[in-house]
Amino acid sequence: MGKQGDSQTIGNRIKELRKEKGMSQxxxxxxxxxxxxxxxxxxxxxxxxxxxxxxxxxxxxxxxMPELFRGVV
Structure with missing residues (x-):
């Protein structure tokens, strides 16, 4: 997986966690x-x-920080 794929995965994790907290962008x-x-x-x-x-x-x-990356790396 290249850099684009890594960024997408991290981005998806941030989005998922943000939504779990009920926050808008x-x-x-x-x-x-x-x-x-x-x-x-x-x-x-x-x-x-x-x-x-x-x-x-x-x-x-x-x-x-480790929680932020859970499942990403």
Whole structure:
């Protein structure tokens, strides 16, 4: 699996967790101090998340980084 596939899988995981928390993309973006376009691009696999973005998302979703990657790698 190449980088695009990896990003898509991570994006799908972020989307799944966000929905489990009942959050919109806008709410995740605002709570994580990210741009909503960044969240949209991450979830769609159009961009790869930075470490900082992953940390912010994990914190917003109230989980440890390993939980964010469960089933991804």
């Amino acid at each position: 806008m709410e995740l973006a605002e709570s994580s101090k990210l741009d909503v376009l960044t969240v949209i691009e991450l979830e769609s696999g159009k961009s790869e998340p930075t470490v900082g973005e992953l940390i912010a998302i994990a914190k917003t979703l109230d989980m440890a």
